[in-house]
Amino acid sequence: MSHQRIIIDTDPGVDDAAAILLALASPELEVLGISVVGGNVPLEATVANACKIMALSNRADVPIYAGAPGPLIREQVYGKYAHIGAFSDQLVPATDIKPEAEHAVSFLIRTTRNAAEVGDPITICAIGPLTNIALALVQHPDVARGIKQIVSMGGAFTALGHRTPWAEFNIYADPHAAEIVYGSGVPLVIMPLDTTFQALLTRQHIEGIQAAAGAPGRALANLLLAFDRSDIGRFGRPGGPIHDATTIAWLLKPELFQGRKAAIGVQVTGRTAGYTYADYYGKTDRPPTSTIMHSVDEQGFIDLLFERLNVYSRSNDDLRALGG
Amino acid sequence: MTALPIIIDCDPGIDDTIALLVAFVSPEFNVLGITPVCGNQPLERTMRNTLQICELGGRSDVPVYAGCFRPLLRDPIHGQFHGKTGLGNTVLPDPVKMAEEKSAVDFMIESFEAAAVNGQRITVCCLGPLTNIAVALRMKPTIAHGIERVVMMGGAYREPGNRTMTSEFNVLADPHAAHIVFSSGIPIVALALDATHQVILTPSHVTRFAAVSGRISKPLSELMAFWDRNDVRRYGSRGGPLHDPLVIAYLLAPQLFEAQKARVFVEHESELCMGQTIADWYGKSGLEPNADIIVKVNADGVIDLFLDRLSRYAQEHVQ
Numbered sequence: 033m034s035h036q037r038i039i040i041d042t043d044p045g046v047d048d049a050a051a052i053l054l055a056l057a058s059p060e061l062e063v064l065g066i067s068v069v070g071g072n073v074p075l076e077a078t079v080a081n082a083c084k085i086m087a088l089s090n091r092a093d094v095p096i097y098a099g100a101p102g103p104l105i106r107e108q109v110y111g112k113y114a115h116i117g118a119f120s121d122q123l124v125p126a127t128d129i130k131p132e133a134e135h136a137v138s139f140l141i142r143t144t145r146n147a148a149e150v151g152d153p154i155t156i157c158a159i160g161p162l163t164n165i166a167l168a169l170v171q172h173p174d175v176a177r178g179i180k181q182i183v184s185m186g187g188a189f190t191a192l193g194h195r196t197p198w199a200e201f202n203i204y205a206d207p208h209a210a211e212i213v214y215g216s217g218v219p220l221v222i223m224p225l226d227t228t229f230q231a232l233l234t235r236q237h238i239e240g241i242q243a244a245a246g247a248p249g250r251a252l253a254n255l256l257l258a259f260d261r262s263d264i265g266r267f268g269r270p271g272g273p274i275h276d277a278t279t280i281a282w283l284l285k286p287e288l289f290q291g292r293k294a295a296i297g298v299q300v301t302g303r304t305a306g307y308t309y310a311d312y313y314g315k316t317d318r319p320p321t322s323t324i325m326h327s328v329d330e331q332g333f334i335d336l337l338f339e340r341l342n343v344y345s346r347s348n349d350d351l352r353a354l355g356g
Numbered sequence: 357m358t359a360l361p362i363i364i365d366c367d368p369g370i371d372d373t374i375a376l377l378v379a380f381v382s383p384e385f386n387v388l389g390i391t392p393v394c395g396n397q398p399l400e401r402t403m404r405n406t407l408q409i410c411e412l413g414g415r416s417d418v419p420v421y422a423g424c425f426r427p428l429l430r431d432p433i434h435g436q437f438h439g440k441t442g443l444g445n446t447v448l449p450d451p452v453k454m455a456e457e458k459s460a461v462d463f464m465i466e467s468f469e470a471a472a473v474n475g476q477r478i479t480v481c482c483l484g485p486l487t488n489i490a491v492a493l494r495m496k497p498t499i500a501h502g503i504e505r506v507v508m509m510g511g512a513y514r515e516p517g518n519r520t521m522t523s524e525f526n527v528l529a530d531p532h533a534a535h536i537v538f539s540s541g542i543p544i545v546a547l548a549l550d551a552t553h554q555v556i557l558t559p560s561h562v563t564r565f566a567a568v569s570g571r572i573s574k575p576l577s578e579l580m581a582f583w584d585r586n587d588v589r590r591y592g593s594r595g596g597p598l599h600d601p602l603v604i605a606y607l608l609a610p611q612l613f614e615a616q617k618a619r620v621f622v623e624h625e626s627e628l629c630m631g632q633t634i635a636d637w638y639g640k641s642g643l644e645p646n647a648d649i650i651v652k653v654n655a656d657g658v659i660d661l662f663l664d665r666l667s668r669y670a671q672e673h674v675q
Binding site: 100102163171173211 | 425427428459461465487497624625
């Protein structure tokens with residue numbers, strides 16, 4: 033399996049925590065840094081949460097960078113679980129890990145330009161509003177050249193939005209940034225609600241994580257239980273999605289997902305701002321550089337999640353060794 | 357007298373060139389840096405032009421930082437009256453001076469943060485599309501505390517547009533960036549087409565500038581001659597409007613300008629009116645004014661000011 037260098041651009045967030053913990057437990061992925069954006073909760077809280085997640089995984093070697101606090105043009109909206117704010121110490125233990133002084137956007141630019149120069153582009157897992165990445169892309173053409181692909185949790189095509197009937201939260205929160213990123217020509221792998229709604233964690237799964245994944249598992253289970261995502265009316269069965277973790281799962285096991293090539297764009301104006309459209313048939317002048325996922329092997333995804341998170345039941349020395 | 361700390365954000369451009377050359381010989385300013393952006397020409401060209409202009413003006417000491425290479429959302433548009441290179445037919449020597457490593461946006465953020473701490477707030481002279489400062493503000497909104505004010509060339513209020521029916525070039529080129537700046541709460545002085553169309557650089561002015569400007573006389577008069585729109589129906593005479601230099605003139609001699617306060621809105625949704633700047637002169641929006649819009653300019657006074665400044669290039673102590 034090939035070694036991949038990634039940056040996780042994130043707004044933690046409960047499912048962001050699952051994604052980050054999954055990535056850090058996976059030796060195939062070298063996490064160059066975590067760039068944090070305002071989104072699910074205000075930036076101050078997303079940064080604090082990112083630091084707590086990093087502490088849980090015992091990987092203080094991965095730097096955290098604070099990014100843009102709010103969207104480009106629209107007024108700020110927070111996630112459905114905005115009341116989470118910063119994770120309480122009861123749910124996730126306190127830490128003294130702090131973010132770096134460098135801005136997340138400057139870090140993204142520096143890292144991607146360097147990747148372009150050495151001819152080894154990196155992957156970005158974008159699991160929050162796309163503000164940081166948009167602000168990096170407009171500053172230098174080598175930013176796009178230094179990105180191999182962006183695996184983006186965002187959008188909704190056949191599954192209707194959860195934030196509004198037409199929009200998924202990450203896009204709705206900054207539609208202009210999403211349009212900059214989705215229109216940039218950078219190859220995209222899109223994990224829309226259509227796919228993430230197919231992989232549900234039940235209470236039994238969460239209890240399994242709680243029992244078998246050390247301190248990170250206990251904290252993640254605390255979060256998943258405190259902020260229950262199950263919605264039997266929508267899903268027709270028990271369990272709740274953990275959207276963001278699908279991006280990391282795709283990097284680890286792309287065969288779990290099925291998708292289709294398309295171009296993608298975002299409606300930035302009017303009542304339906306945040307609507308994502310897929311162009312499967314070349315009706316726009318945008319090249320079909322995206323793969324929009326439409327299905328996931330749910331059991332395979334959950335097995336992968338358990339297999340990896342189980343690493344955290346090992347000793348701290350073993351975990352540090354994962355950092356290479 | 358303490359020199360006013362300024363950053364010149366620009367996209368040279370012929371009128372930008374004149375603005376820079378005036379600023380370079382004005383001891384009232386401490387030019388902290390120049391931040392070229394994609395605008396009248398692509399970034400590569402506005403950077404090269406800026407470096408050449410620094411050398412022409414004998415100000416290689418002023419650091420130049422590369423700005424954003426594209427607008428936030430719209431496809432780039434470029435100026436129509438600046439010739440193929442952005443400097444008309446004028447050929448300047450290849451620059452020896454190099455751009456700084458740091459990006460324009462990082463330079464702005466660091467400068468404004470330092471200014472907020474030491475209390476020496478910075479005036480930003482915006483002569484091009486507002487992408488750089490908008491990106492900086494979205495990365496770190498608190499930098500607004502380090503900005504004294506933005507003095508910008510851009511927009512068209514009672515005057516129609518110059519690039520489209522409704523819109524002036526700098527705002528049309530990045531209307532989203534303009535919206536961000538006008539929504540920032542930073543004090544803004546707007547030199548829009550309403551002001552700049554009052555100051556036409558005529559052929560007889562060009563002759564006078566050529567006569568006084570010493571060692572830069574040849575390139576300066578070439579640039580100025582190229583600027584002649586030869587559109588009497590529109591401008592009332594031969595010549596071209598001195599858009600960008602008015603920002604510098606305003607800072608040197610505000611008594612030559614008359615302003616009216618208004619709340620400004622930037623249209624960034626309508627294709628028909630994209631980039632239009634709309635002034636709420638009479639409090640219809642219920643929002644406080646966010647800009648001083650220049651409505652009247654003493655054109656003769658401005659020309660005399662520029663003649664005085666550019667004649668300094670004939671003095672020996674200017675490099």
